[in-house]
Amino acid sequence: MMSVAGLTRRYGRLLALDEVSLEVGSGEVVGLLGANGAGKSTLLRTAAGLQPPDSGTVLLDGIDLWRDAVEAKRRLGYIPEEPTFYDELSAEEYLAFLAAVRGLEPGSARRRAAELFARLGLVGRTDEPVGRFSHGMRKKLSFIAAVLHRPPVLLCDEALEGFDVAASLSAKDELRALAGGGCAVLFSSHVTETIERLCDRAVILHRGRVARALRRSDWGAPQPEPSPLERAFLSIAGAEAP
Amino acid sequence: MEPLQSQTAVLRDLHRALVRRRFAQIEPKLRLELAALGLLIGAFLFWHTRVSFDGLARSHGPLAVLEAAAGLCALLAALGGALAGARHAARLHDPPGPPWLALPLPPAWLARHLAWESRAFALGAIAAAPGILFAAVGLVPLWWLGLLAAAFVWMVLAGGRIGCAVAAFVMARRAPPGPGLHPLVRTLATASHPVRGAPRRGVRWRTRPAWLALCEKDLLLSLRPTSARRRLVTPLLLGLLSLWCWALPAPPALALTEAEVRALEHVSAFALALVAAATLGEWLIALSGEDPFMVLRGLPLGVGVIWGSRALWAMAFAAALVLAHAASARPLAPEARLVFLVWTGGAALAIALLGANYGVTLFPRAEIAQRLYALSLGLAVAGSLMIPLMGWIVLLAGLIHSALRLPGWTRLEEPA
Numbered sequence: 112m113m114s115v116a117g118l119t120r121r122y123g124r125l126l127a128l129d130e131v132s133l134e135v136g137s138g139e140v141v142g143l144l145g146a147n148g149a150g151k152s153t154l155l156r157t158a159a160g161l162q163p164p165d166s167g168t169v170l171l172d173g174i175d176l177w178r179d180a181v182e183a184k185r186r187l188g189y190i191p192e193e194p195t196f197y198d199e200l201s202a203e204e205y206l207a208f209l210a211a212v213r214g215l216e217p218g219s220a221r222r223r224a225a226e227l228f229a230r231l232g233l234v235g236r237t238d239e240p241v242g243r244f245s246h247g248m249r250k251k252l253s254f255i256a257a258v259l260h261r262p263p264v265l266l267c268d269e270a271l272e273g274f275d276v277a278a279s280l281s282a283k284d285e286l287r288a289l290a291g292g293g294c295a296v297l298f299s300s301h302v303t304e305t306i307e308r309l310c311d312r313a314v315i316l317h318r319g320r321v322a323r324a325l326r327r328s329d330w331g332a333p334q335p336e337p338s339p340l341e342r343a344f345l346s347i348a349g350a351e352a353p
Numbered sequence: 354m355e356p357l358q359s360q361t362a363v364l365r366d367l368h369r370a371l372v373r374r375r376f377a378q379i380e381p382k383l384r385l386e387l388a389a390l391g392l393l394i395g396a397f398l399f400w401h402t403r404v405s406f407d408g409l410a411r412s413h414g415p416l417a418v419l420e421a422a423a424g425l426c427a428l429l430a431a432l433g434g435a436l437a438g439a440r441h442a443a444r445l446h447d448p449p450g451p452p453w454l455a456l457p458l459p460p461a462w463l464a465r466h467l468a469w470e471s472r473a474f475a476l477g478a479i480a481a482a483p484g485i486l487f488a489a490v491g492l493v494p495l496w497w498l499g500l501l502a503a504a505f506v507w508m509v510l511a512g513g514r515i516g517c518a519v520a521a522f523v524m525a526r527r528a529p530p531g532p533g534l535h536p537l538v539r540t541l542a543t544a545s546h547p548v549r550g551a552p553r554r555g556v557r558w559r560t561r562p563a564w565l566a567l568c569e570k571d572l573l574l575s576l577r578p579t580s581a582r583r584r585l586v587t588p589l590l591l592g593l594l595s596l597w598c599w600a601l602p603a604p605p606a607l608a609l610t611e612a613e614v615r616a617l618e619h620v621s622a623f624a625l626a627l628v629a630a631a632t633l634g635e636w637l638i639a640l641s642g643e644d645p646f647m648v649l650r651g652l653p654l655g656v657g658v659i660w661g662s663r664a665l666w667a668m669a670f671a672a673a674l675v676l677a678h679a680a681s682a683r684p685l686a687p688e689a690r691l692v693f694l695v696w697t698g699g700a701a702l703a704i705a706l707l708g709a710n711y712g713v714t715l716f717p718r719a720e721i722a723q724r725l726y727a728l729s730l731g732l733a734v735a736g737s738l739m740i741p742l743m744g745w746i747v748l749l750a751g752l753i754h755s756a757l758r759l760p761g762w763t764r765l766e767e768p769a
């Protein structure tokens with residue numbers, strides 16, 4: 112599980128996060144909604160250990176991120192809004208490097224990477240330098256890199272933005288599967304429809320504060336997935352609905 | 354299209370905002386450190402030029418002092434211009450900022466802006482001038498110095514403009530022809546290209562410690578077309594050159610004795626080995642610059658592993674230098690050879706480790722790390738020239754100071 116308590120972060124005079132507290136339980140997918148500048152990305156970056164908070168604590172799977180960063184990050188997967196890579200490495204080289212640093216068993220990591228490449232439509236491109244990838248392909252690779260080790264905590268910042276329809280459906284299935292295995296997923300998005308379909312709960316962030324928390328029962332039944340338009344697209348694109 | 358006056362005002366406002374923002378990005382402590390370094394460089398120049406100027410004033414009069422000071426200032430300005438030009442060429446290859454060609458801007462406006470960005474590097478020369486000007490105080494009339502200072506500022510600005518103009522011309526010549534297109538448009542249109550390279554096959558998924566995975570990744574990046582690869586060539590070449598010193602025949606015209614030849618070999622091999630180590634440090638900083646902040650900071654890696662993987666390169670290079678020199682420095686007596694190897698190995702290791710420390714502690718600001726590294730080494734050289742062993746003290750102080758900053762790695766942030 113993931114727990115954030117009293118998280119405050121300033122950028123000069125701007126108060127980006129103001130005493131934010133929230134919890135994501137094991138197996139739960141929590142949506143994070145908010146207007147531009149509401150503090151969503153700041154919250155995720157701070158919870159991922161990319162920037163220190165001014166005050167407050169972040170516990171990842173019970174481990175204090177700022178006291179034992181290495182142990183906490185072993186349990187973390189993070190999908191940034193604008194992913195960066197070693198552009199000169201190929202997608203497979205990059206994942207092999209991550210797998211080694213995370214201490215994953217090489218055979219199973221390779222199989223998992225191959226499976227995710229296939230599901231997200233990157234097969235045939237994995238030996239190219241990442242610098243040649245389109246925006247959507249970079250986002251897919253970032254997704255794969257974050258879920259490769261099946262982390263107990265996953266932070267997603269606009270994770271599905273730029274995905275094609277088939278990859279988006281596959282990625283959502285992967286997120287549900289991870290949650291089914293006990294992963295705590297915090298999923299930030301501007302697309303309310305995605306949050307309605309995917310999340311068990313939602314938190315609305317406004318001006319750096321938690322303005323409201325909602326349960327799935329608060330927003331009713333979402334649209335069926337895939338939607339008729341998605342089905343039409345998939346029939347032409349030749350992909351099967353998962 | 355906006356009237357020219359309005360575009361000039363936009364450019365001025367943009368430059369003001371950029372200067373303000375960039376100054377704000379430098380931490381107050383770093384500002385103090387940079388100021389102290391500038392002061393020390395000025396003091397060094399004062400120290401070295403004052404005695405010469407005094408001698409000139411006594412033997413040839415104040416006009417000779419003015420000429421010497423003006424010559425040094427011109428040299429500084431030319432150096433600044435060359436730096437700005439080199440920087441401009443690199444920036445035209447990959448200009449920072451928005452996709453410029455997509456904006457409705459006249460190419461001349463854009464050329465002025467990009468040249469302004471690069472010219473900032475020429476201004477570094479101004480920091481060195483006060484030492485020279487103060488050295489002439491009391492030897493020439495003050496109003497002469499005032500005029501010289503004004504002329505120097507003009508020279509620096511003109512040097513920067515000339516350097517950038519030459520760089521723009523060279524880059525435009527390299528760009529493919531495009532009839533009717535402004536040279537800058539041709540340059541920028543060909544500059545932004547996707548990463549080159551063939552598909553990478555045969556990826557090995559292996560279990561290995563994190564530090565080894567990092568070293569392997571560093572090696573891969575140094576073999577691919579990155580800035581790290583460009584930086585790696587120099588230390589390797591200089592290292593080989595330092596070995597070659599032992600095999601160079603003495604020029605017969607100099608009619609040197611055997612002892613003088615040994616001394617020449619000794620000094621040149623030592624100096625080149627240290628310069629090789631310094632450029633290796635630059636490579637280590639460039640490697641830090643290749644690390645994407647979000648990737649490295651998102652991984653379960655402590656600063657010890659990251660620093661260790663970089664320090665390992667420094668140690669390997671120093672060890673390789675020592676072993677190669679042990680095999681090449683046969684003309685030296687065994688005791689002299691041992692002393693040479695210990696000093697060369699120790700200094701090379703300290704210099705390269707300083708680069709590793711700056712790369713890690715200033716991550717991801719590789720440019721600032723490169724500048725600080727160059728300043729620190731310049732200061733160590735200056736110290737060595739002023740007082741024997743002073744360079745060592747400066748080098749070790751830099752090493753200890755940067756090592757003390759290592760624990761702060763976990764709180765580093767990406768620049769806004």
